[in-house]
Amino acid sequence: MGSTHRYIIIGAGPAGLAFAVNLLRKGEKSFIILERESQAGGLCRSAVAGGYPMDIGGGHLLEANNTRACKFIFSFLPENQWKFYIRQNGIFFRGQLIGFPFEAHLHQLPEKMRDEYMDSWQKAGAKHGEPCPESFVQWVKWQLGERIAQDYLLAYNQKLWGKLLPELGVDWLHKLPPKRTDKAQNFAAHNTFYYPTQHGFGEAFLRMAKILEGHIVYDCAVEKISGDNVVNGHYKGAKIINTAPWHTICADFPEDIQKLIGELKYTGVSVEYHHQRIDTDTQAIYYPEEDIPYHRAVLRYNYNRHWPGYWTESAVSKSQAAYHHRFAYPAQTMGRQEVLDRLFAWARGRSIEPLGRWGQWAYINTDQAICRGLELAENFTKGGLGVG
C-alpha cells in the first residue's frame, strides 16, 4: 500500500480546493487530493479558444452577493483583476431577441403573441391561489400559465434535461428567477457578478492549486474505495471527502449501494466555440426552440471588447464539440432526498463525507460549493487538528 493521510479529497474542483486550502490555513497538512484530470478547477476550468479565454464547462460568473466566496476567491485572483457586471441576458424567441426574464418582456413580442401570453399569465394557477405543485413541469405551468410554460420555459428545460424533465421536483427552484412582469433585472442568482478582466474563470482555481502543490495528484481517477478506506488500492485515509459523482467511485461498494447510486440522475453539457459575432449587448442568450441545437450562448466580447466570438452549450453529446462533460447537472428528481439520506448515512458510516455539487448531489453554484468546502474544513478542524 502507498501513502496514508488524515484526509483524502476526491476531486480538485472548487469544493475540494476550498476544503483543502482551509485545512492548510488551519495548519492541517496531512491531506491529499486525487484529481481525475490533469488540471484543477473542475467544471470551472478555462482554456484558450480563438486566442482568448473560454470556460470549458460552460459560461461561469462569480456571484457578487456571496461576500464570503468572493473574499476567498479574491485572495487568489485579486478583486482589481475582476470586473463587476449587472446581468443582462436575452432570449431568442420566434426569430427575435427579447429581454430576460421572458414574462417581464412580453411587450417586446408582436401584438397578437403578446396578448396570448398575457392571457396565459393571467390564468396561471399561482395567481388564483391554487396550491403549489410538487413536480417541476406542473410548477412551471402553475407559475406562468400553460402557453408561456409550453412555448418558453418547459421548451428550454426540455433541451437541458431531456427525458428527465417529468421526474424533476421543485425543491431546487431558488435557481430560477422569481416571476415578475416589471423590467427590473433584480432577480435571483447572478443579478450582479464578477468576471476576470484578463483570464478565464478557471484562473482563480489554478492559483488555488498552486498553493496546494505537493498535495494534488493529477490524472488520478478514483474508481474504488475498499472497506478499510484504501483508495484505488494505494492511498489510505482516516477520512475521505468525496466531491466526485458517486457513479465514478463506486466499483467496490456493496451492490445495494451501487443500486442507490444508479437512482441519481444527471445530464451532460457540450461546449463549442464559434468565432463569429452576434450583434447584441447581452452577455448570454437562451434558446428555447427545438430546432436550434444548443440552449445557451455566452458572448465573451460583452465581457471584454477585445475577446471576439462566443461559445454555445448543448446538453446533447456532440462528437465534434471540443469539450464534453458527462456530468454537468445533478438532476433534482422527486424522491432523490430519500436516496441521498440512505447513501450519505452509509457513506458516513465508512468515513466518507459528501461535499459539493456531486458529493452532495446539489444543484449549487461555485460560490456555494466554495462555502461548503470552507465550512466543512472548519467543522473538521474545530477544537484543534484532527479528524472530526
Ligand SMILES: Cc1cc2nc3c(=O)[nH]c(=O)nc-3n(C[C@H](O)[C@H](O)[C@H](O)COP(=O)(O)OP(=O)(O)OC[C@H]3O[C@@H](n4cnc5c(N)ncnc54)[C@H](O)[C@@H]3O)c2cc1C
Ligand atoms: C453549464 C454550466 C454553467 C455554470 N455556470 C455557473 C456560473 O455562471 N456561476 C457559478 O458560480 N457556477 C456555475 N456552474 C456551476 C459550477 O460549475 C459548480 O457549482 C462548481 O463547479 C461545483 O464545484 P465542485 O467542486 O462541487 O464540482 P466540480 O467542479 O464538478 O469538481 C469536481 C472535481 O472532481 C473531479 N472528479 C470527478 N470524478 C472523479 C474521480 N472519479 N476521481 C477523481 N476526481 C474526479 C473532476 O474532474 C472535478 O475536478 C455552472 C455549471 C455548468 C454545468
